Amino acid sequence: MSQRKRAAKNQRPKVIPIRLDATFFFERAVQSLDRYHYDKALKYFRRAVEYEPENPVNHCNMAGILSEMGRYEESNVILRSVLDQIDPAMTECYYYLANNYANMELFEAAEDALVRYLENDVEGQFLEESDELLDLLNYELNRPTKLATIKAKENIYAHDKARELLEAGRFAEAVKMLEEIIARKPDFLAARNNLGLAYYYMGLFEKSVATISEVLATEPGNLHALCNLAIFYQHSNQRELLDSLVRKLNKTVPFHPEHVFKMATTLGIVGQHREAYRHFHRLLRTGELIDEPSLHHFAAIASVNLQRYEEARKHWQQAERMDPQSPVPPYFLKRLDLVRQGTESPPTHYHYHLPFEEQFKRWENSPAQVTEALKGDPLIRSSFFWALRHGDRRTKVQVIQALGLVADEEVIEALKSFLIDPDEEDELKRVAVLVLRSIGMQDALTVMFSGRTITLEARRKSARLPVWDSAWQTVLEHALEGMSGRYDVVQQHDMMTLWVDYLSRVYPEVPKLHKSTGWAAALEYWTAKMHRRTVTYADLVNRYGVSQASISRYANRIDEACGIREKLDLTRPSFH
Missing domain, CATH: 1.25.40.10 (Tetratricopeptide repeat domain)
Known part of the structure; x- marks a missing residue:
């Protein structure tokens, strides 16, 4: 071949082949739509469907063109086939069906389709348009549309x-x-x-x-x-x-x-x-x-x-x-x-309620009023939970005791969460444990004491105390003080549980607790016996500053109500 022929051959224009696929026909359809050539757009969308019959978008595009052309029934046939055979999750098809039925003045069918759309569509692409269509249907049917829910909302x-x-x-x-x-x-x-x-x-x-x-x-x-x-x-x-x-x-x-x-x-x-x-x-x-x-x-x-x-x-x-x-x-x-x-500091808390000190002062002698406020006023209830976390020590003690008056599931969860907070004081957690036990919460409790997580075992259920009296708390505090450093956390918890059990059994005939230290010594006495710890009356007299006769009298009262001696005799025959 001559050099001239070879040069001419090399200069021939290159032909770029057209790739006929769904994308090609989709683009042609969109171009036709831009020119309002609906017939051509419909033809191109049909070809796109032929290339990708499993793609529901192509079918919906074809249904949309038919709807634009006023061929609503043909459009609906395609939309129903998408939902029945290709992609049941394509819930927007129900919205398209509703529009077609409305244009055909089949308002009952339009309502059914729109309800299916609103109750099943997660994305909510046509929520605003659906509101307008609902208004039309309400007017035409002369009644409101019944909707169980709007999924997207x-x-x-x-x-x-x-x-x-x-x-x-x-x-x-x-x-x-x-x-x-x-x-x-x-x-x-x-x-x-x-x-x-x-x-x-x-x-x-x-x-x-x-x-x-x-x-x-x-x-x-x-x-x-x-x-x-x-x-x-x-x-x-x-x-x-x-x-x-x-x-x-x-x-x-x-x-x-x-x-x-x-x-x-x-x-x-x-x-x-x-x-x-x-x-x-x-x-x-x-x-x-x-x-x-x-x-x-x-x-x-x-x-x-x-x-x-x-x-x-x-x-x-x-x-x-x-x-x-x-x-x-x-x-x-x-x-x-x-x-x-200048005799009082300016208030600094931005809450629309009374300071806690004032609230408690007003409720001091009225547990029923506290209960009513906590149950009936969301703002007060919320502020109590806030104070449980962010109040001073005295306020937290008051809040814990006040929450015990309500004793609903939310209170129980809040107090249980409080027990595992490493930043809260052990003494406050003991009060929370006591309140939980006093309201009848006898399941096992997880508590963090001094950085160590322990489980306080479940207790048998006792009667719920409707109130928690400050005199009862005083006895408990004396007992905890006397037992500090001598008994572990579990043993102190058992002492608290025994006190709650005794009060529950004798309530409302709780005796006057004139000698709180005597009752505290009696509680330690029985706690030591239950855990086979050696304790003498002389030790208790020395530490609590009360007579042996007083300790013995109060120990007997506790035993009469709770039957401790009998239980110990049954479980530990060798004990004297």
């Missing part, structure tokens, strides 16, 4: 319920529900935020921080997560981390009223009263949330801490006018002059 409904549980102080239930929501929808950040709060209220600090950190990893500017984290740092005394976070918050200017309110209360809680004051007054100036008495209360708290006493007075007076049944505004108005004179 289940997580939203569940989240709302979890928030109610959280506000009611039912933290364990809220945690369970929020964990289930996140398992179904990991990107539901609001649920993850509230889960972090619930963990925190339950004292699970590390889990709460980890959960909030997950939110911030996805959305670094999430205001609720940042505010929650600031409160966590405040109560765990992580000052350096808190200061850094507060600087970040102070550079943030929220616009939504709820975000402004969240920012203001958070800054107040962490001691940034000036910035909190600024945000509260933003809300008051704009008229947002102005009908909330709590907003005026919080603005008053911030004002007092900035020595704006007259402003504080006006805010509390306004809160009193708006909420005349609440004891909160009048209480703080009475204290205002004392703060102004």
